[in-house]
Amino acid sequence: MPELPEVETIRQDLEQEIAGKTLRDLEVKERLHLLKNCSERELKRSVVGQRLIAMKRRGKYLLFCFEKFVVVLHLRMSGRLLLEPAKHTRLILEFEKNKTIYFDDARRFGALYLSSQEELEKLPALQKLGIEPFSKEYSLRNFRSRLNSRQEIKRWLLDQSKVTGVGNIYACEALFEARIGPEREASSLSSQESKRLFEAVLQILRRAIEFKGTSIESYRMPSGELGNFQKNFKVYGRLKEPCHRCHGPISRITQGGRSTYFCRACQS
DNA sequence: AGTATAACCTGTCTGC
DNA sequence: TGCAGACAGGTTATAC
The missing domain is CATH 1.10.8.50 (Helicase, Ruva Protein; domain 3)
Incomplete structure (x- = not known):
């Protein structure tokens, strides 16, 4: 469903909500489909307790940039990031000060990758991407x-x-x-x-x-x-x-x- | 190597 | 009301 403008809007919205806040806990409800390159344990160990430095975007991918790791999320056709739980919640991110983000995804096409900050550029999903509109590459x-x-x-x-x-x-x-x-x-x-x-x-x-x-x-x-x-x-x-x-x-x-x-x- | 097709899932709407 | 079929903001293994 979402294309660049929707993902960018979500990025801006989430930045307001959670940038600078520490992730208290997370819960994965759809490990089988959602997690593409890590286990729930690995994901938790990597980002729980870490501060969210920034929300970024590459193409239609959302990047949750924590201190050491980056959670790369693609919403595909039906994925949504909401401040309230919904019918098909697949992932819950619980930040400090009671800020909780719910990933809702009816069709289960959504994809999540975990990467270290240093290896982000090597992530195959991102490597394949072409020219980024609004960047200097877009000439x-x-x-x-x-x-x-x-x-x-x-x-x-x-x-x-x-x-x-x-x-x-x-x-x-x-x-x-x-x-x-x-x-x-x-x-x-x-x-x-x-x-x-x-x-x-x-x-x-x-x-x-x-x-x-x-x-x-x-x-x-x-x-x-x-x-x-x-x-x-x-x-x-x-x-x-x-x-x-x-x-x-x-x-x-x-x-x-x-x-x-x-x-x-x-x-x- | 580059390109077309099928597959992944669930929900909603249309027509019989 | 029920049911089949088409269709939906996307990507990716697989097959030429």
């Missing part, structure tokens, strides 16, 4: 160099090893903004088109963060507040509704098993 030059691919451009945008953080919603919205058809081969983009897409991705992500992400169904901030970017959708979920540019109907196709929404008239 037109780097963006273009990775477009050398025969993938359809929509699938290319979803490929986290190219650019990281874009998911199904923002891929559709960015392609509309850049007026590029989703089925175009990535390597076929002209220099004008690649520049438009490069800028559209940043613009869409930036605006979505300003609106605190998109709440269609289950996503919410830890505080329980909803995101508001869904009010700005130009194409996503708008099958047969009128295009904001040309008033023609929005189309839907399937690419790699995911729905793509776009305007046939405006995007080519």
Whole structure:
């Protein structure tokens, strides 16, 4: 469910809540699916009693940076971090001063990795990630160099090893903004088109963060507040509704098993 | 090596 | 009301 703007919003929210606080205890309720590279014992031994230095983010991964160790969490499709327990609580982080964070994840796709501070860069999950939007790596030059691919451009945008953080919603919205058809081969983009897409991705992500992400169904901030970017959708979920540019109907196709929404008239 | 497909799970909605 | 089928903000083993 969450893409970069949602994860970034959660990061900001959690930073306010727990940065600087010491972890008193933790409880894992879904070891089998959730813990990818450590046992519950290892996890507890590493971070219980430690102070949370900072909340960071890499792509769609949340990084709980403790003094010596980092807890790397991916929310996948249905993961949420809440200040109250919910129906599918899989992990409980109990900080001092009664600040408790509940990881709720109906579909159990969520993934947690434990890493030492020094070895964080070597974590395979993070190593595979491509250019980070808003970082200095995100340059037109780097963006273009990775477009050398025969993938359809929509699938290319979803490929986290190219650019990281874009998911199904923002891929559709960015392609509309850049007026590029989703089925175009990535390597076929002209220099004008690649520049438009490069800028559209940043613009869409930036605006979505300003609106605190998109709440269609289950996503919410830890505080329980909803995101508001869904009010700005130009194409996503708008099958047969009128295009904001040309008033023609929005189309839907399937690419790699995911729905793509776009305007046939405006995007080519 | 790069790319497409199936699989991982549960919940919700639509149509018969 | 019940039930089958489609679909959902994502990634990853597996198979070409």
